Amino acid sequence: KAGVTQTPRYLIKTRGQQVTLSCSPISGHRSVSWYQQTPGQGLQFLFEYFSETQRNKGNFPGRFSGRQFSNSRSEMNVSTLELGDSALYLCASSPRGGLNTGELFFGEGSRLTVL
């Protein structure tokens, strides 16, 4: 069974640009959540989607957005990039969308560098 796939794995952007990251969850998983990881702030929750609906959102500005498609694949977008957006962006999928599943399956992440 294929794991969570994130693309691209690495990318470099400049300030003011926008970026779109993609996440393909494990087949059959309907919940996809996104996290940002930086050395200073650690792992922080961005948002979670279940059946194409955003169910929960972390404390990030509106420049960070996402969506989920009918096949459960998800994208996140960051507009007007800032230097502080440089981070590892991680996607995780879950089979039933509830914490009582006990397990989130994480991808390898997309490492974004903003110059």
Next chain:
Amino acid sequence: DAKTTQPPSMDCAEGRAANLPCNHSTISGNEYVYWYRQIHSQGPQYIIHGLKNNETNEMASLIITEDRKSSTLILPHATLRDTAVYYCIVSASNSGYSTLTFGKGTMLLVSP
């Protein structure tokens, strides 16, 4: 979500048991204890979780105190590949959301 306290780093000799402590003194009755680990430059990996009973799987054992204010993750025979940051997380299961609040974790270094 309740906060957790973990030591920033620990060392363990290869082949010995690694015992990673976690304090969660403000845990609520409906909150589970989860353990994840993150090997350098990889995504976090689920290890184990529990509510109040001790749990064991092929990776580790989780011991939760009777008052549920602390827990210990046990890797019975640590290997070099177990070197990673280990996160202890407490979170309710009834929110219906697949979200976790990660702290700073414990950096476990397994040496030969």
